[in-house]
Each structure stands twice: as C-alpha cells, then as structure tokens.
Amino acid sequence: MSGLVVEIAAKALKLNIPLSVQLDLTYRCNERCIHCYLDHDDHGEMTTAEIKNLLDQMAEAGVFYLTISGGEIMMRRDFFEILEHARLRTFCIKLKTNGVLIREKEAQRLRELGVESVQISIYSHRAEVHDEITKMPGSFRQSIDAVRFLRQQGLLVTMANVLMTQNAADYKSVRLLAAELDAKFIIDPTITPMMDGDRSILNLNVDKAALAEVFRNGDLVGNVEEFCAPPTSVDADALDSLPCSAGHTACYVSPYGDVYPCVQFPMPSGNVRTTKFVDIWRDSPQLKEVRGITLRDMPTCSKCTHGATCTRCPGLAYLEGNMRGPSYQDCEKSFARTGIPSENLKARNAAKSSQTLDLVQIKGLQPAGKNFVAHVTEENAVGA
C-alpha cells in the first residue's frame, strides 16, 4: 500500500469510519465453481430500493471503497441501476465478476459509470481446466472476451487466479496471459470453508509443496529472501497490533442485509433491514468484540515466533471454532513460507502423533479407502 493509503486507513481507524465495504448483491450465479463458499439460492435478496437506501447510508457513514460482488453481480437485472446510484454517491467502486455477461455494450457502460477496476476470476490458461472448475462450458472464452472488452474501454482489469489442486500447475501461464491482455494478475492460494461452515471443499487446497513453490516465486512475492525469512521475535508493538481491517475499518454486507466483519468472517453483527448501517457499525456488540482483540489476547499465537509476521485471518479462525484461536490454514502458510512450524502446528502435530498408532493399525487392516486417503491428505497439509 502507498503511504497515502496507509495514512487514510490510520485516520479512518482513529475516527471509527468504515472506510471499505464489500456488498454482495446476490449469491445467485451462472457458474457452479467447485470451490465456491456460497450456496446459489435466493433467500430473499434486498430490493433495489433497499440497496439504494443502504448505499445512501454507507456514503453518509464515510464508506469510500465499495467492492460490489456476489454471486455473479450481473445476475441482478437492476445491476446497472444500483451501480449508477452508487456512482452518484461517489464511491470508489471495484467490481468482482466472472465476466460471462460482459460484452462490448456492458463494458462501455461500466467505463461511462467510472468504476475504478474490475476483477475477473480466471482459473487457468486452458479452457478445459477453467470450464471444468466453473462447470460452465464456454465460460473461459466468455471471461477472456470480457477482459478484452473492458481493456478496450481503458478500464483497469485484474485477473484473479484461485489456486487449487485442479489448476496448481497453471498459474505461471495465467500470469503470462494476463500480461498479454494488459491486465493485472493476483493469485489466491487458499480455498476457504463455505459460509455455512461446511469444510468439505478444503480438500481442494493445494499441498504444501505447491504452496511453498508459490511463496518462492519472485514474480509473485517480490523479494523471496525477505518474504520467506524466518520470523523475528514478537515485541510489545506486535502484541498490541490489530489482526486486519475486518470490523476495524472494513465490513461486509450480504444480499440479505446481514452485516459481518468480513466476507471471510461470517459472524452475524446486525441487519440493515432492521437497524441503520451506521448504528450497526458503531454499536454492534459483535463488532466491538472483534475490535477488542489484539495478538496479546490469543493464547497460543501470542507466544508463537510467527506472531508478528503471520497472515492469520481472524475469520478463518472463527470458522475453525474460535476467533481468538488459530487459523491452521494460515499456520500452514507460515510454515510453507519459512519452513518453521507455528506453535499451533507443533501442538496439533503432538496431539496427532499420539493418535497415529491407532491409524497405522487401521491402515494395516484395511485397504486404502476413502478415510485413509483423507487422513493422508490432512497430514500433508499439516506441513510439519
């Protein structure tokens, strides 16, 4: 982040301003991505009028960065009406979409409305791999066409590459494709649990070797030596540091008006259908609780050598059962990055080793069925 952006974020934190909001317009989608954390039914989305009213409230509360996402945002017939209203309220708008419904006309309209950038998910440079992940034949071609149409309009486009077992080998070529299309490229190496807590899709996460390779790619992380350096000791400043912007200067609003600290932190904190957005932001007991948590309050993480540099996501920790506890997915990332296990991983491995004898006995007695494979996969992911 630039110095000015950091300065603005610090000021927003001091003034208790929700600087950034992600608003999901719908969970409906024309794709059925195998790693998606959402269901795709409409359980009672906010109406056009409700969303416009919410946008007015958010502008008055000080929201500047507005990410409009879904589901697929263009599944809503009123999408452009909502976007137009949001631009009248002078938000800085980033769109997240699969791009399938963006043709020349839509790209031109998006440019006219002055969106800041558009992020499109591209899973592979190979159409068959991308389409197998989205479960929508032809989606690769349509998404890539959308990137072209948007770039022709001069819009900033980011190609987001979510890494999973199906496409683990393709990210370098996707990066080249992005460069060819004059788009930015970002990679996300983490599959997260579904918002209802279902963790079955975590099996799609790449193994520790693939993760380590990503973290040692200088094209992606910059200075590899610095990025993968062993952690330094945790000082008082680190102990008092905040985990991330969730609930502090940012929050998430679902298509049903539910407010959460972050899209990846599904702790219900209020609903804009019954309470004003700004009142939820200022007074929600849940958001206040999130704001009160520092590294010092985390029993194991505060004693972990990774404490100051870990990318621990409090939302993933919440989904793992305790927002003051570990996010093992992030422990594993710290291990893949540095080769040094976290305190949480050491504790978990110690607990597992006491169970291993039983599992070895089972292994000897029955063929390598589904349960055995699952056990091996989890061990691989532990990373230590």
Place this chain on the structure above:
Amino acid sequence: MKSYRYVARSKAIAARVLGDETMVMSATNSTLFTLDEVASLIWEAVDGVTPLDEIIASKICTQYDVDEEVALMDAAALVETLAEHGILLLSDQPIAVPCAPKMEAV
C-alpha cells in the same frame, strides 16, 4: 494570467470527507489525493458558475488571515493540479455539466 474563471467537479471521481480532509480519486487513472481543510473548502465551493476569485474572496479570505492574491495563486495551483488528473473541469465560461454531489462531513 489564468485562461479560466470557472471550476467544476468532474463526475469521473470518487470522493468522501474523512474528518477535516477530503479523499478524492480520479476514476480515469485511480490517482488518489487528500485535500486539507482549506482545499476541502474550495472543493466544496466550486460549482461551475461561481468564479474562482469570488470563491476565494468569500470562502477563504473571510475565514483565514491570508492575502487574497496569495490565496488565489495557491488555489490556482491546486485546481490546475486536480484538473490535470480529470478531477476538476476548468473553463472561461460557466460550466453547465452537473457537478458530483457534495459529500456530507462524517
């Protein structure tokens, strides 16, 4: 000698008041600026129909102990910088295009 008298906010911007400052981003090139208290007053006042020198005389020189000529030079530097990024529009005639709405203070 300036070639313009009138200044208006472009529609191709994102903006929000943050305390005593105003964040402004160009929608055309994503350049971000923060305007201090005085610059924010000018930002709020430019409406495309009130000449810049009148804005400086009525909104700035009445509130701050500053020479009008100096204030106008500083204001000109500000609006020209923002105009280079498409954030403000400058003209020697009143500007009819609707301005981006003013932002309420938080």
